[in-house]
Amino acid sequence: MICPVLMCLLLYVASGSSKPTERKTRVHHEEPLSQLEHSDDQNYDYDHQAFLGQEEAKTFDQLSPEESKRRLSIIVDKIDEDRDGFISEEELKLWIKNAQKKHVFESVEHQWNDFDLNNDGSIGWDEYKNVTYGSYLDDPTTDTEYNYTHMMWRDERRFRAADRNGDLIADKQEFTAFLHPEDYEHMKDVVVQETIEDIDKNGDGFIDIKEYIGDMYAAENHGDEEPEWVSTERQQFSEFRDKNNDGKMDKEETLDWILPDDYDHAEAEAKHLLYESDANKDGKLTKEEVLNKYDLFVGSQVTNFGEALLRHDEF
Template sequence: MCTREFWLMCNTFNMHFLRLQVMLSVMIACSRGLSLSELPHEVDGKHNEHYDHEVFLGKDNAAEFEQLTEEESKRRLGLIVDKIDKDDDDKVSEVELADWIWYIRTSFVANDTNQIWIQLDHEDGQLTWENYLRKTFGHYHENPESPHSPLYKYRARVKEEKRRWGLADLNSDSVLTKTEFMYFVHPEESKHTKDVIVLEYSEKLDRNGDGKIDIEEFVMDINSHDPRTQTQQWKDLRRQEFGQRDKNKNGVLDFEEMKEWISPENYNPAKAEAHHLINHADTDKDGVLTKAEIINSFNLFVGSQALDYGDVLKKHDEF
């Protein structure tokens, strides 16, 4: 049905869309106070190493990472600690750790944006909507809603992407620069685009299309590939959480209540993750971490955003 080149572009687009879904999951998990995964850091008062390993390795990369010995991974972790310790006092403060996490986060956004950007047909550093559609869907059509349009079966996704495009287009000239494209790919990175994440997730949950999320729609937000989200215990917890999120107690979640859940104004995920790591690894409870404390908590840190889910251990040139 399509050429090899288009198949590759289709695959790129699917990966792009998957990354957006992953980022959304991260933001939602953070806003729930569950760090970077919907799995809790603790189960029955005990640290959940399954959470750390799943976030660090990823299901697809687990086999690759297993090629590193624990000794080599710890050696590389020690080198990273030296980079985090900016003032060279042999201690990692919460601020230093949060700064490192934020550095890893921004590096990921920049690299991810660039990898997608270089595969698109842009001219003079600008990308048109028409070229974007052609490259990602294989077609361009002015009216995807028409049953005769080659984009008709993708119409919902095209509509969603068009809304993102308009918000990312800061000067409203109908084309995106690379910076604007970053906001399109990662709308969570800017105040003027991040509300679209709330809209997209709300629309995903809003099965009856009334613009609000009732308790049954909230409970039905499950991952069909994760049996843990399909248990009665999960549903009971979701009902309890709905009651907490429904601030005005009118039985539904409106946009502002959804926004407070997904993208709270004063929440800093880097600071929250740094606080979590120090809280668990700081054995002498002095509020900072030594290299020994970090390496002794190896299983905790390999599951942390501080190491970009383990990729940092494999990518740094100095290793």
């Protein structure tokens, strides 16, 4: 059978292709703080996931306002590392980054046992291949809409890039780099290569303006008038993406696009939370200021059902 992890990815791709009106982005900023759009005019869901981590945010969604505030009060004490009674922007940024790292760690732990078939504390390429592409390897002649041969080749290339000692056996750190390559400096080349291969329709090894826009917007599914953001992206490509003005993005330009090193999502989110909550504008937060904005930090659906089941030991 094909590995459930791979099937989830394929279903995601398939469902995504059925919504051509939605804007798609390939920009990586380490592991995303949230998969949601940051739209504070509609809700604070992005902020909840960025501050708590994606799984913990689900827990808080089931709590009453009183319980949310009680738990948030405990979290505030943890964030205040220097115990001065205030939360600085730096402390808030560090907390958000740790939530981000926790999500990556849990993702790897969740998948580790599925692939470490012999329980030796490592995952060989053959183990990963057999779990992920088992049914295809058993019968490669089976008709399918997916090119598993190409997908397996790309996976092996990424696996080899993550495998620092070249033994085709991944320890926990190497497997993390395989699953989350955007977090590792030595994996940038393969992330860029995969991105170009996904978008480069004419196979010349570059991304031209037509391919760049086509990856985000399928014009044939719409009328004559493009959304305003498409025009903005065309301008972005010409003015910022295509730095040497040759009409296409090479590997270096693609790297600058998808893995920018001049923007820190955790820092931006910390600044945002501070700005929204700092009532006296002194550049730091008291516990009272955070609790007064508890809906921004953790939210609540005002429900008490299941509260006892959801309570963690640390609370």
